[in-house]
Amino acid sequence: MSYIKCRNLVLGYEGMVVAENISFEVNKGDYLCIVGENGAGKSTLMKTLLGLTPPMGGVFECSDGLNAHEIGYLPQQTFVQRDFPASVWEIVLSGTLSSCGRRPFFGKAQKELAEKNMRRMDIWDLRKECYRKLSGGQQQRVLLARALCASSVLLVLDEPVTGLDPKVTVEFYQLIKRLNNEGLTIIMVSHDVQAAIEYASHILHIEKERSFIGTVQEYMESEFWRELATKLEMRY
């Protein structure tokens, strides 16, 4: 059962092509990591998956029971404005907005969903706290709870560990893996290739003109990995 199908996708914005020839599928229960150099089009691909930027060519389909907008999105850490007044409860609850339909206010179902996901992320006790007073790891769990409110099937994460310290980073990866084991499909954009091959089930490696899609096993036998490994060795 495939949630997302892309064939010969051409990515770009404002008339400029960033990457092309991207074809891949995401199936239920997959843990897909999207890796690639800076500027290779990772964030643009992400925006296309979220429906924020239309693709410049190729086919992009959401299918098999995945409604449009039924995607839980975890943005990069840096986006939040420093002086934004918002409590944890307000932020998590805002994730349930898509299930409100045309109703203007949150109902009992939305509040229960928010509480469930906050308990799941172990932030229920923080619900009255101000978001910007929290530590990086706590903030990330708040946004994760919000994403889980928006979708119970597919999570899209954009460089989720940027700015987290090493210990919190490992905890965060384990948390994502746990969600994946519980049946959630994960798509993560990451520059952390080491963690990608450790936790993910599939890798999508994109470059300007070519791309690789396959399981982690296949990726480590491919020329993409060999080139990358040589580069990494050279750095150390």
Add this chain to the structure above:
Amino acid sequence: MIEEIRFYISYPFVRYALIVGTLIALCSSLLGVSLVLKRFSYIGDGLSHVAFGALAVASVFNLTNNTLVVMPVTIAAAILLLRTGQNTKLYGDSAIAMVSVGALAVGYLVMNLFSTSANASGDVCSTLFGSTSILTLTRAEVALCIVMSVIVVVLFVLLYNRIFAVTFDENFARATGVKAQLYNTLIAVITAIIIVLAMNLVGSLLVSALVVFPALSAMRVIKSFKGVVIYSAVISVCCSLVGITLSILFSTPVGSTIVAANIVVFIGNCIAGRKR
């Protein structure tokens, strides 16, 4: 002093001024929170200058109801400014600076060249800094203000959750199917309406003070969005009432007295916020 206030309140024009002042303060503060947090404060400022230019042109043509001209022009400018503000290629901030200063200059020029009144610079001054026009409101103007304010408050309450979502994280909101562009446009249009209404109260140069000060004051001490919205509405209404009353008692200019009250509250909240 209480006697004196009671004496003035018995006049309908004072009551009108208090009603209109309260409503405008309420509306501008509700919207102000979103505008400040979305970094849209500049739109308020630019729009007030556009409204000034439109008002100048309208008064030269001796139209019976200026608002009918000023309102559509300002709304159109709001939508235009929002579009260019989001288009990074066009250098949003300089486009806004250009439009707002341009409108200001043209407005002043038109008023000087074609003015029918003997005291052109006096007219300009009262349009810019507010005048006694709040005390000369007609029944129809008060009615218009009440209707517009009710519309703004009802829209804000109904769309509150979506406005929060779009303000906090526009990309997330769009990904979950919220029509962010629609809400941005709506916010800009409502801002334009409030600015045109508020020009009667404080004049076009001081309008943005009414939009940004209550929100910034509330943000010093309150840490949740709902709290900030409610507290800034309270601050704004109180400052407006106190400002109007003081200006009547001591015959000071209405607009600058209200803004001065807002500045005092802002400083007070800064100190209170520091202590925590």
